[in-house]
Each structure stands twice: as structure tokens, then as C-alpha cells.
Amino acid sequence: MVVALKKSDLYSSLWRSCDELRGGMDASQYKDYILTLLFVKYVTDKAKSDPNSLIDVPVGGSFDDMVALKGDKEIGDRVNKIIGQLAEANGLEKVIDLADFNDEEKLGKGKEMQDRLSKLVTIFADLDFRGSRAEGDDLLGDAYEYLMRHFATESGKSKGQFYTPAEVSRVLAKVVGIGAGTRQDHTVYDPTCGSGSLLLKVADEAPRGLTIYGQEKDNATWALAQMNMILHGYEDRDIRKGDTITSPQFTQGARLQTFDFAVANPPFSIKSWSNGLENDYGRFEYGRPPEKNGDYAFLLHILKSLKSTGKAAVILPHGVLFRGHAEAGIRKELLRRGYIKGIIGLPANLFYGTGIPACVIILDKENAQARTGVFMIDASKGFMKDGNKNRLRSQDIHKIVDVFNKQTEVERYSRMVPLHEIADPKNDYNLNIPRYIDSSEPEDIQDLHAHVHGGIPDHDLDALNGYWEAFPRLRTTLFKPNRPGYSDLAVGVAEVQQAILDSDEFQKFAMDVRGQVDDWFAAHRPVLQALNPDTVPKDLIARISDDLLARFKNTPLLDEYDVYEQLMTYWHGVMHDDVFLIMNDGWCEAAKPRKAIEDKERKLSETPDLIVGSGRSATRYKMDLIPPALVVARYFAGEQAKVDVLHAGAEEASRAVEEYIEEHAVEDGLLAEAMDDGKISKILTSTRLKVARHEGTDPEEIKALQHLIRLYNEESVAKKAAKEAQAALDLATLKKYGDLSEPEIKQLVLDEKWAATVRTRVASEANRLTLGLVARIQQLGERYTETADAIHAALEALESKVTRHLTEMGVMS
Structure with a gap:
């Protein structure tokens, strides 16, 4: 395993290797070992390449010292001592030294521990983080994110709360109001910060950086957060330990410290929130949350922790929107004061600790008294399946953020709900989203008159008006008048698809779509051609994807977010790896074939792209950047x-x-x-x-x-x-x-791989629309083909025929 590998291959190999060595240990425990080794490896590599590194790696306290222990009978005890020296040199005691590498119950005894730790050290020895810039999409950041997501998945319901899915974190980061104008001295606070992933996603949105504060109750998870911050370059973070409700660590005398921004994913509906509570710090001035449910305790704590212009985004279960009794009273007070700016309903099964659907509540103290409504989004239907969990797609994230930040009303998706409507007695400050947004699909109504007399109802055809606006002559090509209010197909049901594909209007539409993609790619080709080690991939894809989205905003029929998703899916699956290789190795080196990995010891084997020779003399090659099919x-x-x-x-x-x-x-x-x-x-x-x-x-x-x-x-x-x-x-x-020369390599990758693939993927969206129209027309055509009169006449003919046969047989007279 070497850095020249594609990032996606590197991470999956890393996970398989680590997981194979886990043995009977629970993933929630095993992660502490893996992430500690990742940390030591990173700071060791960083110290070699950066003399100004804030982390001091002492002699006898580096990852290289661990490598020297491979096969050593006392490897467990000596690894503990190496980590101890590193911790002592940097004031990281009880942070990076929590995992016991000499624990026989977890790692095995004697030779078993010796082999397991030797293999683990070997896995990390193959990684090289010297070029890692910890920008959130570099080798280290993505490797950490990948491992955390897998550990959360494997840890199960009761132990997955240490990690907020990156996609949800990005939504919170973008709707809370942090952006290019955020100053470095602005503060962001997470009172239930877990491993710190949510805070880091928020920090990513501030180009100039900002000051991070967090609190975490669980000791091991707090240590993870500390390591995570250092790994991402936030050595000056302030992450404290303790229970946020009963023992808040950020106080100023008898008051809570306040911040510019807050984000949080608190434990849902915790029953023991008030155990040991002595001082409420004025948090419950709008009502005390119920003893057996702490959701509003966290929400009120966050509200009290905001400055007078502070803003927050908090993930909570849907119940906070509509539950009665004490919570209803608190909700009413918050709404009357204008503190709740917006609510976003999320899909079910996004989170690792629970499968229930959740919502994001956006709090905003700035100009709260002047607020006259709550902006609501029902984003519950936008997601993709990912194993046994659901995940927000790139298009779901972008749409939520665009619609919320621009306060755009979209039918069956978003709406600015006036406070007087929420306060109306029929709603009584209930914020359940379906009360205000009907996101259900319109009912497909059967037309009895058409069933009796035939013909397709014109109101069903009018419902397809988007197509007729895009293709004005297509309706008269496909349909002919039957009687007032009804039409007949002018072509056979089986011929509908070909008639659409053959129409001049559709062909022009498809050509225009391809042209838009070509124009978009031509505009960004110079930047893509100039990829170099200083390129920031996340900024690159943000720029070119937002431009693609904008170019298709006014294209009829096509949803610009569907087009955007086609690019983002390709980016995450292939293009990001390509960019990474080019940045690290250069165009020519990245394009060179390499021998496919076959590591029998770790059970790792790559599928070759090309095999030259046969039998034992065969050589298996991988072509990461340019597939052989393109060269051929x-x-x-x-x-x-x-x-x-x-x-x-x-x-x-x-x-x-x-x-x-x-x-x-x-x-x-x-x-x-x-x-x-x-x-x-x-x-x-x-x-x-x-x-x-x-x-x-x-x-x-x-x-x-x-x-x-x-x-x-x-x-x-x-x-x-x-x-x-x-x-x-x-x-x-x-x-x-x-x-291949460098210009030839660039042409193959830029034009014949990237541009051609995106063009094909976007064209597939146009084809998908066509198939949707075809399916609907065929459905309507078949639905009303046989009228009730025709069915009755056929039935009478059959009855007559049976009667005649029975008479001939002498059964009837």
C-alpha cells in the first residue's frame, strides 16, 4: 500500500486491514487503537516535513520507534511507553494515551498480541502524511473521516453517537451563517461535541478560520476530539470535559459564556439529563423541560450560550416540534420571541445512534423580535440508501442550503410560515412540518367518463405541461381530439417512445443539453489542465459544480440539482481520485501503469486493468488515471x-x-x-x-x-x-x-474521460425524463383503451357464444 494508490482504494484497504485484525473487540473500543496509531503516524510525518510543527516528537516517542518494535515480544508495553513520551512532551496525557496497547484481554496474549500489533504498525507504516495539508479533503482528513464513519456503522445503536454524519454536518455548517465574511476571532461552540467532526465541518466553511470551543461528557470520545482537532490543524482549540447540562465548563461567574455560533447533535431524548443538576444558570427562564426528556434542556442551554446576535443549528428528534405539556409551553415562548428562524425536516435513519427521523432547528437572536415567520423545509424524501443507513446526497445538501439561505418557497418542499398561522388556535404553536407543507405526491385520479366512453382526459395531459412547453409541437404529434375535454393517441402505444425520440424538438433539446455541458467544461478546462500540488480539491469542485448548477437553472424540464448530482457522483467515485493522483504525482507519473497489488498476507488483491503474458509469467497492471479502453x-x-x-x-x-x-x-x-x-x-x-x-x-x-x-x-x-x-x-x-506525452495525457483525461463522462451522465438525465413521459403516456393510453361499453359488448358476445354452444350440446333449449 503506497500513496500513489487512489485515495478510495487506500481507505478501503486500510479499513479491511484494520478490521481483519480486530478479533473479538467491539468497534467502539477498537477505534481508539486505530485512531491513536493514525495520530502518532501523522505527527511523526508532519514533524519531518515541517520544522515549525506545534507538536514536538521526542526521541523515543515517534512512529518510527514503533516500527523498530515489529516482532518484539514486549511490543505492547513498549508502544505504550512511546505514546507516553509523545503525550508528556506535548501535554497530551490522558488524551492520546487512553488506549492500552498491552491489554491482553483485547489484543491477545504473547505471540497473538505480538503479531497483531506488528501487523497494525505495518499497515500505518505504508502511509505517508508528509504532504498532507489537513484541508478536509486531503489524505489524512479523508482517511480519518472514512474510518470514523465505518467505526460508527460497526458500533451499533448504543455506541455510534460519537460521530455526526459528514453530510448532515455540512448542512448545519452552511445554514448557521458561517462563510467568507466570518472573522478568525468569531467563536463557534458545540456543547455535545463528540469526536469533533461537526465542529470541524463548520470550521471548513470559514476560509480565515475561527475559534473552536466544545464540551464532551465521555472521556474516550473527548480524547478523540482532542486528537481530531490536532490532526486538522486546530491546535489552539478549547475542548473541555464534563456533562454540559449539570456541569457546564464554559462559564463566567454565575452566567454562561456566550458565543457567535453554536452547532450541536445532542443525545436524543435523554432521561437522566437533570441528575445532579444544581445550578441552571438561568437557562430555563422559558420553562423547565420534563424530567424524563432532555431535548429542550440542550436547546435552551444553546440559546443561553449565544451572544445577542448569535446563531445556532441543532439536531433534535421530531418530537420537539409537537410534543405537549412543558415542552409546548417552552416552544410557545421561543416562537413568540422570534428565536426560531427555521426548521429542516431530515430523512429517517441518517444517524448512527438511532433510526428515527430528526430535524434541524435554526436559532437566531439577531433581530428576533422583528421575525414574523418560521422558514420550514421538508427534506425527508431526499436521500440515498447506503448499506443499512440512509445518506444525504450532494444534491440534497445543496438544495437544502440554497433554499434555506435564499428563503425560497418551493412547492411541496419549503415555505415561510407566518407566526400568526402557527399561533392560530387550530395549530396552537405546534411546529409539526406536515401541518404546513404537504409533501405528498398529487393523487392520480381515475376519470369514470373516460372509462365509459374512451379518450384520455385533457386534464391528465395538461398536468404534463412542462413537457409541452419544452416541446410545443409534440402534443399535437402524439394526440388528436376525441371530444371536448378528451383526446386520443395519434400513434400506437408501443410507438410513443420512438415518436418522441424522433421529434425535432427532442433532438434539439438533447443537443442543447450536450452543448451546455460542453460550454461548461470548456470554461473550466484551463483550471483543470493546470492542476498542481497547491490545488485545493474541495474549492475546485465547489467552483465547477456550482457553475454547472447555475447553467442548468433555467433549462426546461431538467432539475438543476439532478444535473449537479451527476457531476458530484462522478467526482466522489472517480474524478476526485484522479485529481488527487495528478496533484501528488503530476500528469505523466500518474498516468503510468503500475503492478496490481497482491498481498496474500493481508488478503488484499486488486482487479487488474490489463494482463500481459500468461500463466506464471503474466504481469497484472493497474491504470489508475487512464483506463486502457481510452488508449485503445x-x-x-x-x-x-x-x-x-x-x-x-x-x-x-x-x-x-x-x-x-x-x-x-x-x-x-x-x-x-x-x-x-x-x-x-x-x-x-x-x-x-x-x-x-x-x-x-x-x-x-x-x-x-x-x-x-x-x-x-x-x-x-x-x-x-x-x-x-x-x-x-x-x-x-x-x-x-x-x-504518451503530457499534452496527450491531458487530452485523454480531460476530454475523453472527464468531459465525455459528465456529458453522458447529464444526457442520461434528459433520457430519464423522456422515459418518464413515455411511461405516463403509455399508462394513460392503456388505462382508457377499453371503454366500459366495449367491455360490456365483449361480455355479451361471449355470453351469446356460450349459450349457442350449450344449445348445440342439448344442455339448453
Whole structure:
């Protein structure tokens, strides 16, 4: 495993390696070992490349000292001492030294511990963080994020709360009001900060940085947060330990310290929130939360911790929006004072500690008294499945943030709800989102008149008005008048799709979509061509993706967020890895083939992109940046065409063998005697031919056997020709990589890989729309094809026919 690998491969290999060595330990415990090693490795590498590093790595306290212990019988105890020296040199006692690497119960005894720790150290020794800039999308940041997400997934319901999903964190960071104008002395506070991931996502939104404060109750999770902050360059953070409600650490005398911003994902509906509570610090002036539910205790704590212009975003269960009794009273007071700026309803099953749906409550003290409404978003339907959890897609995040920050009202999605409507007695300050936003799809109403008399109701066609605005002549192409208010299909139901695809308007629409993508890519090609080690990937993709979104904003039919998602899915799956490789290795080096990894000890094996040679002498290659298909299509199209012909010939020859055997290898067939255990082969056929000739059997059988052998020979020759041609093409392709110039590499990657893929993906959105229109028209056409009168007439005809048959049989007179 080396840095030249794609990032995604690196992380998955890292996870598989670590997970394999976990043994019987729970993931929530195992993460402490893994993340401690990641920390020590990072600070060791950083100290080598940055003489001004704030972390002092003493002699005898580095990761290199751990590497020297591989195979040592006392490796566990000595690793503890190395970490202890590093902790002591930096005042990180009880932060980085919590995991006991000499714990026989967790790591095994004797040789088992020795082997397990030696392998773990080897895994991290292969990583190189010297070039890591901890910008949130670099090697280290992504590796940490990847591991945390997997540990949260594996830890189960009761132990996954230490991590807020990155996608949700980004939403909170962007709606709370932090941005380019945020000053470095602005403060952000998370009273239940877990491992610090939410705070770091917020900090990412402030280009000039900001001052981080946090509190965490769990000791091990607090230590994780401390390490996480250092790993991401926030050595001056202030993360304190303790229970936020009963023992708040950020106080000024009898009052709470206040901050510019706050974000939080508190434990949901905690029952023991008030155990040991002595001083409420004036937090409950608008009402005391119920003894058995702490949701409002955290919300009121955060409100009290905000400055007079402070803003906060808090994740809470939906129950806080509508539960009665004490919570209803608190909710009413907050709304009457204008503190609640907005509410965002999230999909269910996003979080690791619970499967219930949650919401984001946005608090804003600035000009609160002048607030006349609450902006609500129902984002519950926008997500993707990811294993047993749901995740927000890039388009879901962007849409939520755009709509909230611009306060845009979108039908069935968002609305500014006036306070007088919320205060109306029928609502009585209930904030349950479905009361104010109906996000359900319109009901598909059946038309009884059409069922009786035929014809497609015009109101169903009018509902497809977006299509008719985009393709003005298409409606008259597809439909003809039936009677007032009803139309008939002018083409057969099966011909609808082709009629749409063949229309000049659709073809122009598809061409315009491709043109928009081409114009977008041309605008950003110079920046992409100039990728270098100083490129910041997250800024790059933000710039080009936002531009793509903007360009499709006014395109009819196409949802700009669907187009945006096509780019972002490709970015996360392929393009980000490509950019990473180019930044780290340069265009030419990144384009070079490398040998595919086969590490039997760690059970790691990469699927090769190209295999040259055969048998034991075969060499398996990976082409991370330029797939062989692109090189072949560009430089060896003629050769590929010939290979395709040969492969087709080989397949045809194999088919001829199969068909001849199928015809004659049956019971009493000409090839029946050549069968053995229901199978037949060239060897069995030759053997039977010798016997048949010797015994002077049926000449027809001999002819059949001879013919089958000829077919086998023809198949063998065809397969050999195809294999040799393919091998020659593969070798030529491999050699071509060495001849590629930098301009050629850039053209292959930029134009024939990135641009072509995005163009195809966006075009698929246009095709998807077309298929949706086709499906709806076909549904309507089939629904009203048979009228009730026609069905009744057919039924009468059948009854008459049955009666006639029964009469002829003498059953009826």
C-alpha cells in the first residue's frame, strides 16, 4: 500500500486491514487503537516535513520507534511507553494515551498480541502524511473521516453517537451563517461535541478560520476530539470535559459564556439529563423541560450560550416540534420571541445512534423580535440508501442550503410560515412540518367518463405541461381530439417512445443539453489542465459544480440539482481520485501503469486493468488515471476492430459446436456414444471415433464424430487467433502508455474521460425524463383503451357464444 494508490482504494484497504485484525473487540473500543496509531503516524510525518510543527516528537516517542518494535515480544508495553513520551512532551496525557496497547484481554496474549500489533504498525507504516495539508479533503482528513464513519456503522445503536454524519454536518455548517465574511476571532461552540467532526465541518466553511470551543461528557470520545482537532490543524482549540447540562465548563461567574455560533447533535431524548443538576444558570427562564426528556434542556442551554446576535443549528428528534405539556409551553415562548428562524425536516435513519427521523432547528437572536415567520423545509424524501443507513446526497445538501439561505418557497418542499398561522388556535404553536407543507405526491385520479366512453382526459395531459412547453409541437404529434375535454393517441402505444425520440424538438433539446455541458467544461478546462500540488480539491469542485448548477437553472424540464448530482457522483467515485493522483504525482507519473497489488498476507488483491503474458509469467497492471479502453479507442481503433471480428468468429465457432452437440448428443442420437456422464469433449469424441472405426459402426455416426472434431478444431483455431490478437493489442497498449506525452495525457483525461463522462451522465438525465413521459403516456393510453361499453359488448358476445354452444350440446333449449 503506497500513496500513489487512489485515495478510495487506500481507505478501503486500510479499513479491511484494520478490521481483519480486530478479533473479538467491539468497534467502539477498537477505534481508539486505530485512531491513536493514525495520530502518532501523522505527527511523526508532519514533524519531518515541517520544522515549525506545534507538536514536538521526542526521541523515543515517534512512529518510527514503533516500527523498530515489529516482532518484539514486549511490543505492547513498549508502544505504550512511546505514546507516553509523545503525550508528556506535548501535554497530551490522558488524551492520546487512553488506549492500552498491552491489554491482553483485547489484543491477545504473547505471540497473538505480538503479531497483531506488528501487523497494525505495518499497515500505518505504508502511509505517508508528509504532504498532507489537513484541508478536509486531503489524505489524512479523508482517511480519518472514512474510518470514523465505518467505526460508527460497526458500533451499533448504543455506541455510534460519537460521530455526526459528514453530510448532515455540512448542512448545519452552511445554514448557521458561517462563510467568507466570518472573522478568525468569531467563536463557534458545540456543547455535545463528540469526536469533533461537526465542529470541524463548520470550521471548513470559514476560509480565515475561527475559534473552536466544545464540551464532551465521555472521556474516550473527548480524547478523540482532542486528537481530531490536532490532526486538522486546530491546535489552539478549547475542548473541555464534563456533562454540559449539570456541569457546564464554559462559564463566567454565575452566567454562561456566550458565543457567535453554536452547532450541536445532542443525545436524543435523554432521561437522566437533570441528575445532579444544581445550578441552571438561568437557562430555563422559558420553562423547565420534563424530567424524563432532555431535548429542550440542550436547546435552551444553546440559546443561553449565544451572544445577542448569535446563531445556532441543532439536531433534535421530531418530537420537539409537537410534543405537549412543558415542552409546548417552552416552544410557545421561543416562537413568540422570534428565536426560531427555521426548521429542516431530515430523512429517517441518517444517524448512527438511532433510526428515527430528526430535524434541524435554526436559532437566531439577531433581530428576533422583528421575525414574523418560521422558514420550514421538508427534506425527508431526499436521500440515498447506503448499506443499512440512509445518506444525504450532494444534491440534497445543496438544495437544502440554497433554499434555506435564499428563503425560497418551493412547492411541496419549503415555505415561510407566518407566526400568526402557527399561533392560530387550530395549530396552537405546534411546529409539526406536515401541518404546513404537504409533501405528498398529487393523487392520480381515475376519470369514470373516460372509462365509459374512451379518450384520455385533457386534464391528465395538461398536468404534463412542462413537457409541452419544452416541446410545443409534440402534443399535437402524439394526440388528436376525441371530444371536448378528451383526446386520443395519434400513434400506437408501443410507438410513443420512438415518436418522441424522433421529434425535432427532442433532438434539439438533447443537443442543447450536450452543448451546455460542453460550454461548461470548456470554461473550466484551463483550471483543470493546470492542476498542481497547491490545488485545493474541495474549492475546485465547489467552483465547477456550482457553475454547472447555475447553467442548468433555467433549462426546461431538467432539475438543476439532478444535473449537479451527476457531476458530484462522478467526482466522489472517480474524478476526485484522479485529481488527487495528478496533484501528488503530476500528469505523466500518474498516468503510468503500475503492478496490481497482491498481498496474500493481508488478503488484499486488486482487479487488474490489463494482463500481459500468461500463466506464471503474466504481469497484472493497474491504470489508475487512464483506463486502457481510452488508449485503445484513441490509438488502436483499427486493431480493436480486427480483434472484435476475431472474438466474434471464436464465439460463432463455439456456438456451432454447442448447436451441433445439442442436436445430436441426445438419446439414440449420432453422438450419444461419445457422451460420458452427460458431457462430451474433443477427447471423448476422438476416443469414440477410434472405437467406431475399429468396430465398423454406422457410417453416419462416424461422419457426425468427424464433423464435430472439425468444429472443435475450427473453434480452437478461432480462439487461438483471437487470443493472440488480443495479447498483441494488450502489449501494444501497454507500450503506448510509455510513449504518451503530457499534452496527450491531458487530452485523454480531460476530454475523453472527464468531459465525455459528465456529458453522458447529464444526457442520461434528459433520457430519464423522456422515459418518464413515455411511461405516463403509455399508462394513460392503456388505462382508457377499453371503454366500459366495449367491455360490456365483449361480455355479451361471449355470453351469446356460450349459450349457442350449450344449445348445440342439448344442455339448453
